[in-house]
Amino acid sequence: MSEDIILDIKDLQTSFYLDDFEVKAVDGVSFKLPKGKTIGIVGESGSGKSITALSILRLLDHPGKVKGGEINFKGRDLTTLTDKEIRQIRGNEISMIFQEPMTSLNPVYTIGQQIRETLKVHQGLDKENGTKKAIELLKLVGIPSPDKRVKQYPHELSGGMRQRVMIAMALACNPDLLIADEPTTALDVTIQAQILDLINDLQDRLGMSVIMITHDLGVVAETCDYVAVMYGGKVVEYQDVKSLFRNPKHPYTVGLLKSIPRHDTDVDELEPIRGSVPSPKDMPKGCRFAPRCPFATELCMEELPSLDHVEGESEVRCWIYTDHWDGDAEVKAHGPKRVAQSN
Amino acid sequence: MFQFIVRRLLQLIPVLIGVTILVFSLMHLSPGNPAHIIAGESAPPDTVEQIEERLGLNDPIPVQYFNFVKDAAMLDFGNSWRTSLPVSEELWPKFWVTFELAVYSTLFSIFLGLIAGIISAVRKYSFADVSIMLIALFGLSMPNFWFGLMLMQWFSIKLGWLPPTGWGTPEQIVMPVITLGTMGAAVIARMTRSSMLDVISQDYIRTARAKGLGERIVIYRHALKNALIPVVTVVGLQFGSLLAGAVLTESVFAINGMGKLIIDRILARDFPVVQAAVLVIAIVFVFVNLIVDISYKFLNKRIDLE
Amino acid sequence: MAQKELLKVTNLKQYFPIKGGFLGRTVNHVKAVDDVTFEIFEGETLSVVGESGCGKSTTGRAILRLDEPTAGEIEFDGGDLLALSKSDMRKKRKDLQVIFQDPYASLNPRQTVAQILTEAMAIQNVIPKKERRKRAIELLETVGLNAGQIDRYPHEFSGGQRQRVGIARALSVNPKLIICDEAVSALDVSVQAQVLNLLKNLQREFKLTFLFIAHDLGVVRHISDRIIVMYLGKIVEIADKKSLFDNPQHPYTKSLLSAIPTPDPEAKKERIILKGDVPSPIDPPTGCRFHTRCPFATDLCKTEVPDLRNLDHMKEGHRAACHHIEKIVTGDMQPT
Known part of the structure; x- marks a missing residue:
């Protein structure tokens, strides 16, 4: 591949250590993602696709642990970073959005507070500038009357709107890579179409790379350039999207x-x-x-x-x-x- | 919000009516004629009749109840049958002592309980967690009069560090507050732990981590505020049971508060004082719960929807 | 072909009260299902599709009388379902079974498969006691499980197998109509295909009638004979499968179909992306409920509720509720 590779995962292994045995949730995942492109990771439940995504940013719940392999991102192996170093990457160079927009936002803080927080941690923006930027971001993801929404709490928004807020938050620091873990599974079809359209559009405008985790081959066909098919914790096939569906x-x-x-x-x-x-x-x-x-x-x-x-x-x-x-x-x-x- | 407070205040009316009826019936359901008690065993019948007349004991019961509520609303509970002093004069100094004891104990419970609960939750299944939960179980199962006696035995009698009785100086405050606040601390610690554990596994905590926030911010800003919502309710209930627990604690440490007053006057059949004391405790309890409801609502904006 | 009507739903309304205010009075209603009329013929599969809040599941629950309908008539197998007493209704459920989305939640975890299946038979008293276990084994084999699994508990099965147990339970009383409420939605694709094939085969074998409630139009296309599309408590279009997919008339149906991602990266298609969210069913838009998101909406749509209509260019039985079908077909009206 002559293109610029932004993410190169080699033989990733992630296990959950239970009382007396080890569950190998991810056991041999390798794929490359060229800059500005989208890779789909498809698989059914239990295939390890979400655990792969969480492993990249080390967001695994206890007792999960990355135990082997490399995650090369822009020339650095993420598995070797300290906790502090990985925190500087989260939400900044690599962002993530999740499946359940209804529960992924903190119910006791306003939309504005939650977006500002990311801006403060990574860019040191104060309240005033943070709010301005938050409103810009909400506008970017197509939320109507963003200056009002910024003061609202998550429960005042619909599922589709909340997923837009999640995307706005993820984009706050212009990440190089966006990991979308089943971002539309919980949404209705017409809302799913809006969100997929938005992600595609933003990718074109901002030039970021995307990992799209999904179980829906339709979503893969419509959004991805490359596909890694997972089964039983392993990648079983990796192809560009046209070849995969054709052959x-x-x-x-x-x-x-x-x-x-x-x-x-x-x-x-x-x-x-x-x-x-x-x-x-x-x-x-x-x-x-x-x-x-x-x-x-x-x-x-x-x-x-x-x-x-x-x-x-x-x-x-x-x-x-x-x-x-x-x-x-x-x-x-x-x-x-x-x-x-x-x- | 305003509408909510007004609605809750209106809901208090039937509760308060119920409380006053109960307190009022106390006197009438107790054995013995009050006039006899006041006048003494061997008083002549016309003295008793005179007293009955003065106290309005010959009026129909609803009239007596109405007069009782009317006077109580003006904080006039009549005179003590024992000392003949106005009840409110006897009550207020004692009330403040008990109120202080309850407030300090609650603060102690919250402080200790929250810290212990958070440490336990953040370090789930660690040595610290297991020890804290064991101590909490101990604190919960121990009758507080016994615990008070044990503290006295050690710190006053064996070590001589703290005075065994009384109320007022900082040294005197320590042991009663620990005695009374320990059970609350244990309850709050257990509640905080389970509530924190519940919150920590929520999706929005993962979102907070994915934003690149430090673990401390994740725990204290994102998890704790949500975890506190159920804890607030427990704190409110705890304050109520503290008022009850105060009766025993005050007896153990010979503190001259409401608890002791109630016990003394029950034994002396001084009903106006008992009535007033019970009524005050009930009203404080009801209002603490109102405050809890309001702060619960304030913390949890989502209730707006319902 | 004169088909026999098995179920006829007429002007069904299901309003749920919302309590509020100082005294907890009913301040408003969620109009979950608002004036819905349709019928199911014997031996067919009729699907109801729509997005969340469209009232498709509520319709199913109303037919089963799990919630008592606010208004309307439900005629089943020649009798008035709503006139039945509670106990008669319970007996009627023998003919009217349901399969839910979450097989785990709908099976008692403390009962073995044998107990689950024989219990249903015992309640309806359809088979002599001695033969029930034998019948349970037959049922298991019918749904593709083996007899050796009969004494196992639900948690010992995978999701797909549990759904098979759910199907076996529904079949155990020889029902006339089975309502499948998102019955395959929770399953992985590879397993979902197995269950769909099973349902189709069972229908052929036992002449079953299905009311299939789903949101996945791929699944619906595969299993249905006729399809109802619902939006905010109303039917917007009803048609045989071929007409609905090849010749959709209502702008909502069109955008719904175009919104589904196609598993073919080389397929060219025009996508209609709808603006905004589905409005709340508490205060649904006046007139045509879709007008707030419809690219063709006019003032008429805001005031007049459109009727379901069949026009010359549509096949018999194909009806859509839109004021502008004619002009949209001829191209006289363009989306804005």
Whole structure:
């Protein structure tokens, strides 16, 4: 990749240490994000996508801990920073917005107070200048009559408005990177469209990079340049967005795409993935997806494949694309997408 | 806000009527004829009749009640049956002693309880947390007259550091306040801890951290203000039970306050004084709760919605 | 094709009082459902879609009489549902089952699957006591679980499996109508697809009728025969699936469809982004409730409530509640 890479995560490992055992919530996540671009991290519940996001800013709840790997951001490995250094990055160079706008703002402080706080910590703005800047930010994210809103409490705003406030707060210090953790999942469709539109628009204007965590492949298709698909705490596939939808490589990605009931075309029968998502306490030994994979061989059950380049920038974690593959030759020749279709 | 206060004040009226009825019935439900008590066991019948006439005891009960409320509203509770002094003159000095004791004890409870609760919550499951919660459990389970006696045994008798009885000098204040305030401190510490733990796991605390705020600001500015909302209610209730606890504490430390006054006069069947004292305590309790409700509302702007 | 009406809802209103003031009087109402009329034919799946606050779940609850409707008529299987006494209604629930969004919250955690299933049968007394367990096992197999799981507790199942248990419970009394209230919304995509396929197969096998309440238009397109779109307590459009997706008439339906992200990065589409939020159902806008956000709104829309209408260019049974359908179709009216 010749472009400027702003974030390069290598083999990230995050675990939660419970009384007598370790839950490996994130266990081998690697991806690169070019400057000014958006990467989508997709996965179902328990895939580790949100924990990955929280690991970047070290916002994990006790007893979670990043235990290995590198998070290279603008030439610095975030995992090696002190608590004080990471605090200077939070809300300043890297900002984050969350899934639940209803509960993500402190109910006892006004919108203005909460935005000013960020400005004060990172830029030392006083109350007067902070309020001016806060009003500008609210205007930027499309909140009507910002000079009134700035004095209001969160409960006086709708969910969509609160998410706009969260975005305004995140943008306060012109961050290089915005991490959006399911930012529209709790919102209605028409409001979701507004918020996604806003994020896209702001990204164009401000040139920031975005990590979009979501379970919705529609959101990925409409907002992202690159996609990392996660399953069982690992990235199983990384591609640019067009290649991913045109030519998904990992059998899990293929299955996911075939499971979506589409609103834009008729599908006679959905082809669901059999079984259910494995629990992080009880992960399969080999490939995490093997027990649900229609092509799995004994090798898949026993040994974990690595995340390797297949063509161009695409990476996939699957035995089919290696010389060790001993299963169906047709799958190797035509890819899991075609084969699954003909079944 | 103004409307809310007016509404709460209006709601006080039935409560106060209830309280006065209860207090008034005290005298009438107690055994014995008041006039006999005043006049003495062996008084001639016409003296008793005279006294009955003077006290209005022959009037119908509703009239007596009405007169009682009317006088009470003017802070006139009549004269003591024992000392013949006006009740209010007897009551006020004692009331202030008890009020001081209750206020100091409450301040002590809040101060100790909050600090202990916050430390416990921030260092969940640490040695400090476990110790604080053990001590709090101890403080909660201990009857306060026994605790007062133990303090006296150690600090007055064995070590001789503090005077065992009385009220007024700083040295005299220490032990009664600790005795009376410990249970409150324990309750507040436990409440603060659970409320803080609840708040710390909220989404907006994660937002505050994501903004790059220091841990101290996150805890004291973002978590504590929210965590205090339920604690305020507990403090209010605690103040009420302190007034009750004061009766025992005052007896233990021979403090000349309302508690002691009530006990003495119950034994002496001096009903006007008992009535007035109970009424004053009830009214203070009701108003403290009103203040709690108002501050609760002030802290928690969200109640506006309902 | 003369289809038999199984359920007919006429002028249904559901207002919830708001208490306030000094004495806690009723100061206003939340008009959750305001004058809704529709019918469900035997053997079909009718979906109700809309955003939060549109009244779709309230409609479902009113039909089940979980909340007593404020006004209107509900006719089910030839009888007046609202005229039934509480105990008769309980008996009627045998024919009228519901599957909720959160399978965990709707299953008693202290009961095994066997107990959950036989309890439903016992209440309705549909099957002799001795045969109930056998029937429970059959049901489990019908919904794709195995007989060996019958003595397990709800927490031992995954979300998708729990929803299957919920479906088995609904089926246990041989209902005529099943109301699915966001029944697949909480499930992951891969599991959601399994449950959707299951519902479709069960319908075919047992000739079930579904009232499917959902917000996900992808899911709705997959499962429905006909669709109702609701906005702020009113029906704005009702049509067969094909007409609704290929030829939507109401500006709200159009913007709703265009707002859904399409899982295809190369799909070109014009997106209509609506301004503002859904207004409060406490004081809903006058006239057409959508006029505050509608790109076509005129003064007429602010004062007159539009009726559901069928016009020549629309298929039979396709109706939309908009004053300007004709002018929008011909292009005489452009969005502002």
